[in-house]
Amino acid sequence: MNAHDSAGAVAEAAAVLAEAARTGVPCRPVRDLLPEADSEAAYAVQRLNVERGIAAGRRLAGRKIGLTSPAVQRQLGVDQPDFGALFADMAVPEGQPIAPGRLLQPKIEAEVALVLGADLPHRDPTVADLLRATAFALPALEVVDSRIADWDISIVDTVADNASCGLFVLGGTPVPLDRVELRDVRMTLTRNGETVSRGTGADCLGSPLTAALWLAATLAGLGEPLRAGDIVLTGALGPMAVAAEGDEFTAHIEGLGTVTTAFAAPATEGTGA
Template sequence: MRTAVATGTPIAPLRDRVQTPDAATAYAIQEANTKHWLGEGRRLVGRKIGATSKAVQGMLGLDQPDYGMLFADMAFGDGETIPVSRVSQPKVEGEIAFFLKDDLDGDRLTLADVLHSIDYAVAAIEIVGSRIADWNIKIVDTVADNASSGLYVLGSQPQPLTAFDPILCGMVLSIRGEPASTGAGVACLGNPLVATLWLAKKMVEVGRPLKKGDTILSGALGPLTPVKGGDVVELRINGLGSVRCRFEGEA
């Protein structure tokens, strides 16, 4: 997997090359890669939640979401230009990003703990990618591939939770000025805050609890959309404003 990351050349599915093609194996591979990258000097700044819709879970053979690591070198700012070659087989989706002002650690975490710990939210574009050829993925493939992570773009209009409705907020993601994906907060496990609670509990369970200052990409509000060089992507979420990026070059 690390070779595929380094070369940008997709590989055959991993599920055909491991003895036990299950979630535990996939997360063990992800954790080994995380430790490797931390050892290489990358900085862990948050987490992403994937597979928050029942349709995607069914496709991957999951009964719950999955998660991946966010590193500092994956982040772009509102309006930046992104080399499309940075992500293998790139697709974009609209999300709500939460930022923590307190740790989310300890047993028996509740939604109240999540509400207390979130400092603010912004609109965010996640640029997912797959190091697996032709996006031919199941649970082992995507989780071992850091939940098919690529890059992400954060909006520059931070808002408190009281400024928008996480469940009913509408989302429109446009490419070159044309709507390409629509959705709402309810598409993300029924509530992006519930998705965040799931993540917080899972991170305590695996020994990587969420910390003050972490960024959380809480899950897609609508379908994935492929992108290519020259595409301008803009995301608008009711109550959270917009975020925009441009892709340049060739994959």
């Protein structure tokens, strides 16, 4: 595929995904539009839609890391994580229900979020650099979503689709990193009071800090380094859980606390005045 054809394929894939997000109708996989297993082209699709979002007035608030589970990496035939963009309008405050129909086919993951207090501009950041740059950690829920029908995704599809990101919810009590060992934290995720996922910090690439270092190095290498104020969702601590309207989820992460979100139930037909 020559450069002209590649640019056209990137534009077409971006348009297909944007239309699915706009209409709420899942689309076909975009992998058939792009060179096979070409993550560079997939990131070009992602970047195009992110740039269009910024041009439309959306504010970039940070990044998410995906594919931090070795099992999921093997499933998609990759040996490293991926990343996507977090916009401020994707943040859902605790206590604010997620409206019916806001997402296409949501699932929930419990994660550690880092909020940066300084830039991470180096292409070879150390753990010390990351620790100094992190203002605090929070428990988080990522509401993953796919614009692609039936979650029929390859690595190209998920990367192009902003790493299958939907919304995110942050807990409200900041915890400095000198008060918690992120590698050892234990996570429990419940849906309507029933445990649906468990995991530890070590299940996220060995440690959420390892995942964050990978992201910092990758973005610095692309000339788009993490900046002070950025939110970093470091990746799932356990298996994702399917979400439906009316469901309530709570994640408890030892040392960080809890974070809760709920999906509003659909409105019932009125019975008259």
